[in-house]
Amino acid sequence: MNALLLLIPLALAMGLGALWLFLWSLRSRQYEDLDGAAQRILFDDKDGPGQ
Amino acid sequence: MTADARPVPAAEQRSLSGCAHCGAPVPSGERFCCTGCEAAHGIVSGLGLSAFYARRSGEAGAIRPDDEAPAFDPAPHLRDRGDGTAELDLMLAGLTCGACVWLVEQALGAEPSVGRARVNLTTRRLSLRFAGGEEEARRLVRLLARLGFRAAPWTPACLSAAEDREMRELLRALGIAAFGAMNVMLVSVAVWFGDDMGDATRHLMHWLAAAIGLPVVLLAGMPFYRSAFGALAAGRANMDLAVSLGVLATALMSLSETFRNGPYTWFDGATLLLALLLAGRVLDRAARGRARRAVAELLALQQGSVTRLLPGGATETIAAERAEAGDTLLVAAGERLRLDATLLDREALLDTSATTGESLPRRFLGGEPLPAGAINMGAPFRAAVAATAAEGSLAALSRLLANAEAAKGRIASLADRAARLYVPVVHAVAAATFLLWFALLGATWQEALVPAVAVLIITCPCALAIAVPAVRVVATGALFRRGVLVAHPTALERLATADHAVLDKTGTLTEGRPDLLPDPERDDAALRRAASIARASRHPLARALVRACPDAAAAEGVIEVPGKGLIAGDARLGSPSFVGLADGFEGMTLVLREGEATPVVFRFRDRLRPDSAEAVARLHALGLSTELLSGDGPQAVEDAALAAGIGPWQAQASPAEKAERIADLVAAGRRPLMVGDGINDAGALALAHVSAAPGTGTDLAQSASDLVLRAGGLAPLPAAIRIARRAERIARQNISFSFAYNLVAVPAAVAGLATPLIAAAVMASSSLIVIGNALRAAKDPR
Numbered sequence: 001m002n003a004l005l006l007l008i009p010l011a012l013a014m015g016l017g018a019l020w021l022f023l024w025s026l027r028s029r030q031y032e033d034l035d036g037a038a039q040r041i042l043f044d045d046k047d048g049p050g051q
Numbered sequence: 052m053t054a055d056a057r058p059v060p061a062a063e064q065r066s067l068s069g070c071a072h073c074g075a076p077v078p079s080g081e082r083f084c085c086t087g088c089e090a091a092h093g094i095v096s097g098l099g100l101s102a103f104y105a106r107r108s109g110e111a112g113a114i115r116p117d118d119e120a121p122a123f124d125p126a127p128h129l130r131d132r133g134d135g136t137a138e139l140d141l142m143l144a145g146l147t148c149g150a151c152v153w154l155v156e157q158a159l160g161a162e163p164s165v166g167r168a169r170v171n172l173t174t175r176r177l178s179l180r181f182a183g184g185e186e187e188a189r190r191l192v193r194l195l196a197r198l199g200f201r202a203a204p205w206t207p208a209c210l211s212a213a214e215d216r217e218m219r220e221l222l223r224a225l226g227i228a229a230f231g232a233m234n235v236m237l238v239s240v241a242v243w244f245g246d247d248m249g250d251a252t253r254h255l256m257h258w259l260a261a262a263i264g265l266p267v268v269l270l271a272g273m274p275f276y277r278s279a280f281g282a283l284a285a286g287r288a289n290m291d292l293a294v295s296l297g298v299l300a301t302a303l304m305s306l307s308e309t310f311r312n313g314p315y316t317w318f319d320g321a322t323l324l325l326a327l328l329l330a331g332r333v334l335d336r337a338a339r340g341r342a343r344r345a346v347a348e349l350l351a352l353q354q355g356s357v358t359r360l361l362p363g364g365a366t367e368t369i370a371a372e373r374a375e376a377g378d379t380l381l382v383a384a385g386e387r388l389r390l391d392a393t394l395l396d397r398e399a400l401l402d403t404s405a406t407t408g409e410s411l412p413r414r415f416l417g418g419e420p421l422p423a424g425a426i427n428m429g430a431p432f433r434a435a436v437a438a439t440a441a442e443g444s445l446a447a448l449s450r451l452l453a454n455a456e457a458a459k460g461r462i463a464s465l466a467d468r469a470a471r472l473y474v475p476v477v478h479a480v481a482a483a484t485f486l487l488w489f490a491l492l493g494a495t496w497q498e499a500l501v502p503a504v505a506v507l508i509i510t511c512p513c514a515l516a517i518a519v520p521a522v523r524v525v526a527t528g529a530l531f532r533r534g535v536l537v538a539h540p541t542a543l544e545r546l547a548t549a550d551h552a553v554l555d556k557t558g559t560l561t562e563g564r565p566d567l568l569p570d571p572e573r574d575d576a577a578l579r580r581a582a583s584i585a586r587a588s589r590h591p592l593a594r595a596l597v598r599a600c601p602d603a604a605a606a607e608g609v610i611e612v613p614g615k616g617l618i619a620g621d622a623r624l625g626s627p628s629f630v631g632l633a634d635g636f637e638g639m640t641l642v643l644r645e646g647e648a649t650p651v652v653f654r655f656r657d658r659l660r661p662d663s664a665e666a667v668a669r670l671h672a673l674g675l676s677t678e679l680l681s682g683d684g685p686q687a688v689e690d691a692a693l694a695a696g697i698g699p700w701q702a703q704a705s706p707a708e709k710a711e712r713i714a715d716l717v718a719a720g721r722r723p724l725m726v727g728d729g730i731n732d733a734g735a736l737a738l739a740h741v742s743a744a745p746g747t748g749t750d751l752a753q754s755a756s757d758l759v760l761r762a763g764g765l766a767p768l769p770a771a772i773r774i775a776r777r778a779e780r781i782a783r784q785n786i787s788f789s790f791a792y793n794l795v796a797v798p799a800a801v802a803g804l805a806t807p808l809i810a811a812a813v814m815a816s817s818s819l820i821v822i823g824n825a826l827r828a829a830k831d832p833r
Contacts, residue, residue: 039149
């Protein structure tokens with residue numbers, strides 16, 4: 001019983017944290033350009049794409 | 052990797068079969084397909100951005116600089132920030148890969164005036180901030196054009212296609228529902244398998260499930276509740292009503308079970324149902340969003356500005372919407388007239404094929420009204436605006452289209468028709484179950500509620516609600532890859548049932564531009580000579596000559612006599628009268644006369660697209676009858692009908708007659724598929740059972756259509772019909788499967804044998820089967 005009192009709130013807090021992160025990323029428009037974001041990670045300002 | 056005069060980098064050697072800039076096929080030994088690409092390559096190398104070519108992965112030819120495209124003036128779209136800098140949002144065509152994004156951002160960033168350049172690859176939006184005014188904006192747009200990226204204004208349509216509020220709301224709801232489903236399951240699994248659990252512990256678990264499940268059901272279900280409420284208000288039942296009632300009833304029943312500490316709560320089922328359905332919605336919307344953005348891009352490329360002549364003789368470029376009646380416009384050669392106007396000059400030659408379907412340009416005299424949508428084929432002329440954009444003929448047509456669009460919105464989709472059958476039956480069964488347990492078997496009302504609601508949730512509105520959207524997602528994606536953009540949610544279902552194709556001629560069956568007719572008696576040297584002179588002009592016939600002999604070098608010292616012809620030394624190229632012949636030639640003709648040599652006549656015709664006849668034959672093979680409905684003259688229409696293998700044809704049809712013909716067909720019980728590209732087709736397109744417009748067509752035709760054929764031409768249409776029919780068949784299979792599932796599940800639920808565990812298993816397995824079946828819709832069954 002003691003284990004439940006600790007673990008259930010812990011599990012819920014982790015779930016809520018993930019939900020909050022998701023909603024935050026949605027609000028800060030990180031889902032607006034998924035194609036671009038996937039490519040952008042390969043850029044490098046100095047040497048060119050993919051170098 | 053830096054750019055300099057080193058040997059060709061490895062990446063370029065690999066793509067030697069293609070143009071070093073745009074990747075289009077080139078003759079062996081050549082590095083570039085055209086001078087534009089060569090210049091673009093020079094700019095890119097000069098900026099030290101050659102690494103672009105190593106990573107370019109776009110469609111070949113997508114970034115070929117197009118010197119025939121009308122220049123776009125960004126001046127009306129500038130937003131002055133007040134401190135000497137300005138902001139500009141542009142839609143950028145030709146952006147096909149991440150490397151393009153990099154190239155554009157780097158090339159613009161290298162400009163000293165540019166403070167910020169950011170490209171969104173999904174929406175093709177370029178956000179620019181730079182120091183300077185209109186002149187600087189034009190320079191930057193020209194730079195983009197020289198690199199091969201065509202800029203267009205970021206229109207409200209682009210914005211609404213990109214700023215998808217509904218999509219964000221669906222994503223938010225999906226996140227909440229997924230969180231809820233997973234965390235309720237954490238508690239539920241403990242209840243399902245915790246046989247040795249004490250009563251108090253189980254009650255705690257129930258309250259926990261309720262604390263998570265209730266808010267989640269209320270928040271994440273909003274998109275469904277809203278749609279269901281809308282349908283109820285209109286006096287109809289739709290799929291969302293079934294979902295809403297099922298979910299809300301389950302939540303209420305679970306709450307009652309929580310209070311009385313029953314064996315199970317059903318919050319897991321309700322939240323899982325919402326999460327699965329929302330995932331389906333998100334995918335459906337994403338698939339259509341891609342098509343919607345592509346259509347908005349095509350439309351933006353046609354958005355235009357007009358050149359206003361100021362009293363002092365100066366000109367300014369303004370957005371077409373800002374021109375007022377009475378303003379004097381200057382219409383350049385090759386420019387499309389955006390507004391209804393009256394001709395101020397003595398005469399003008401206009402291509403009215405978009406408004407009437409005539410393939411030959413028509414001569415207008417001073418004082419005559421000019422229709423909006425016509426293209427100037429001759430010399431630049433002045434015209435007085437007769438009506439503003441909001442009051443002109445195009446706006447009236449747009450309003451008509453909006454009405455027709457609303458009428459189409461009322462066509463129920465297959466899923467909603469199934470729901471009409473399904474909702475009353477299921478709810479009657481649920482009510483009967485409640486009465487059976489409460490009145491006949493003597494259960495308490497709380498106990499009787501459990502099997503009754505179990506009927507609602509186990510009848511799988513899930514599989515049923517996913518059945519059609521899943522197929523639509525897959526089929527829409529398959530069509531997108533084949534260059535068919537599905538713009539309307541029920542377009543595929545309507546395309547599948549079309550039984551008669553009504554085709555427009557100019558621009559749909561034909562290229563919509565003049566092409567040189569072959570003539571065995573003509574001397575090749577004469578053609579080469581004519582083409583080299585013609586290079587100096589932007590006149591459509593001159594361009595057709597250049598297309599016929601693309602490697603002719605430009606002649607020197609060519610003088611253009613606007614609207615008449617070209618003079619190069621003692622050679623004259625132009626209309627028969629211009630070179631001194633009697634004007635007795637039919638059709639589009641150019642004559643080359645060099646000194647006293649025999650004049651050489653070049654005839655042009657709007658030629659049938661090479662794939663038209665085959666596409667028509669395939670339509671016949673699919674069981675569609677065809678007819679040709681054109682505004683052009685009888686001879687041209689009959690020729691085209693014969694060449695394309697189309698039976699009945701009607702020539703000189705006015706826009707109203709076209710729309711009437713479609714209305715007659717619909718009234719006679721036919722389901723016409725209308726294909727057309729002109730402003731004169733828009734009414735017919737909107738009235739037809741289903742309609743398609745080539746991507747090369749006018750913006751009005753495209754926005755009136757359910758489908759846009761991106762490449763132009765009919766070639767992808769037969770495949771689209773096959774895929775639509777197959778999708779329709781698979782959707783029906785899915786619906787029958789869901790019904791069959793219910794035949795087994797409902798008796799179990801009525802008997803009170805269903806537990807939440809069984810409901811969850813049934814829900815997940817039936818949805819998986821339906822989705823698996825839907826994946827087959829991508830295959831072209833040919």
